[in-house]
Amino acid sequence: MRIAPTLILTAFAALAACAPATSTSIAAAPRPATAIMDTVSIRALVGQLDLERYKATIKGLTQFGDRRQGTARNRAAIDWIETQLKSYGCTNTERITYNYQIDTTRARTAAQRSRLPTTAPGGAKIRGNVAPIGVNNDSLAQPDPRLRALNTEQTVSGERQEVYCTKVGTTHPDEMYIVGGHMDGIGWGEAANDDGSGTALVMEIARILSAPNVTTDRSIRFILWNNEESGLDGARAYVAQRQALQGKESPAGSGKYPEPRWLGMIQHDMMMFDHGMPLADHTVRKEQRLEADVNIEFQSNSKMADESQKLAWIFANANEKFATDYPATVGRHMTNTDSTPFMDIVASISLRENERGAHIGAGWDPNWHQPTDMYSTYSDKDFRLGLNAAQTTLAAIAQLTGAKILDKVSNRY
Numbered sequence: 547m548r549i550a551p552t553l554i555l556t557a558f559a560a561l562a563a564c565a566p567a568t569s570t571s572i573a574a575a576p577r578p579a580t581a582i583m584d585t586v587s588i589r590a591l592v593g594q595l596d597l598e599r600y601k602a603t604i605k606g607l608t609q610f611g612d613r614r615q616g617t618a619r620n621r622a623a624i625d626w627i628e629t630q631l632k633s634y635g636c637t638n639t640e641r642i643t644y645n646y647q648i649d650t651t652r653a654r655t656a657a658q659r660s661r662l663p664t665t666a667p668g669g670a671k672i673r674g675n676v677a678p679i680g681v682n683n684d685s686l687a688q689p690d691p692r693l694r695a696l697n698t699e700q701t702v703s704g705e706r707q708e709v710y711c712t713k714v715g716t717t718h719p720d721e722m723y724i725v726g727g728h729m730d731g732i733g734w735g736e737a738a739n740d741d742g743s744g745t746a747l748v749m750e751i752a753r754i755l756s757a758p759n760v761t762t763d764r765s766i767r768f769i770l771w772n773n774e775e776s777g778l779d780g781a782r783a784y785v786a787q788r789q790a791l792q793g794k795e796s797p798a799g800s801g802k803y804p805e806p807r808w809l810g811m812i813q814h815d816m817m818m819f820d821h822g823m824p825l826a827d828h829t830v831r832k833e834q835r836l837e838a839d840v841n842i843e844f845q846s847n848s849k850m851a852d853e854s855q856k857l858a859w860i861f862a863n864a865n866e867k868f869a870t871d872y873p874a875t876v877g878r879h880m881t882n883t884d885s886t887p888f889m890d891i892v893a894s895i896s897l898r899e900n901e902r903g904a905h906i907g908a909g910w911d912p913n914w915h916q917p918t919d920m921y922s923t924y925s926d927k928d929f930r931l932g933l934n935a936a937q938t939t940l941a942a943i944a945q946l947t948g949a950k951i952l953d954k955v956s957n958r959y
């Protein structure tokens with residue numbers, strides 16, 4: 547089709563105004579003509595997120611204790627997640643299989659919450675009061691004998707798996723966004739927040755977008771990483787095995803793309819607890835702070851920093867428009883989570899309850915890697931922060947992939 551020169555100019559001006567100048571890795575913003583329709587669809591999708599359902603999915607994950615990688619309880623959790631994904635209609639589940647050898651030089655030796663931090667990872671800077679951080683490796687620190695027994699089996703080197711399913715795009719099945727959270731945990735608790743909260747978020751979004759009356763132009767892969775706590779090994783295995791497969795049609799002529807080209811990677815890791823800076827005595831307030839927010843981070847010291855920052859602002863804007871309770875804040879020090887192995891390849895961000903470096907790294911979450919990371923530790927105000935992160939990601943990803951809901955009455959979008 548030929549286009550009149552004035553239209554080309556208009557289109558070019560619009561593109562220049564709203565699209566990333568240097569990147570083709572982020573889908574262009576929705577066209578004005580479809581913006582109202584998009585808003586209606588996105589609002590309807592986001593409205594399907596429900597606090598009690600989100601809590602129930604977290605609760606379901608906690609039946610497998612801390613889900614430590616390389617244990618039977620971790621494998622049982624993967625089976626359970628896969629069954630859930632299939633039941634949601636995300637039936638094309640697949641698994642990445644890799645081998646993980648325990649690196650004793652990397653093993654954490656701190657047996658309790660013992661270290662007062664002075665520096666933060668990811669380029670961040672610690673300010674103000676700090677509280678002790680560390681990983682609990684002491685079974686006796688878990689007072690509940692049922693959980694102590696459930697978490698008794700320790701990890702051994704060997705084969706590992708992680709599960710994903712994919713919403714296949716109708717017009718661009720060869721391109722996808724990756725939406726992830728890690729399903730493994732540590733600390734002799736239930737890993738309810740780290741990272742049951744992120745895993746449940748990914749699962750709930752998969753459920754809503756897998757409904758038969760929902761279509762997306764581009765594909766979305768929902769993945770629950772394993773081995774995050776050992777050093778992002780599940781995400782690293784995914785990149786190593788699948789980076790080179792991107793965008794290849796297989797079998798040729800089938801219209802099937804086993805690994806669609808990556809457009810962005812969005813990680814969710816610890817979504818619920820934002821009680822503020824520790825007090826001077828190293829304790830943390832009991833209640834969610836009134837100013838709690840969703841922290842969207844990109845890594846300024848990465849090859850895809852520009853593209854990642856643009857993706858972060860798309861999520862911040864989606865939060866402002868569609869999240870019901872808590873705002874989002876963008877930061878530049880994304881670190882120590884499964885988006886890290888992607889950040890030099892594709893636009894990559896993480897969503898969290900706090901910034902990983904300056905906040906979590908300064909002891910703002912007293913349940914982090916501790917026996918107290920249990921479902922019963924959290925209040926609805928905590929769970930609701932996770933739900934708002936889910937609203938943020940669902941709205942942003944629906945916009946980026948052109949999600950539409952087929953109206954059951956009219957049979958039209």
Ligand SMILES: [Zn+2]
Nearest residue numbers: 740741815816
């Ligand atoms: Zn985590």
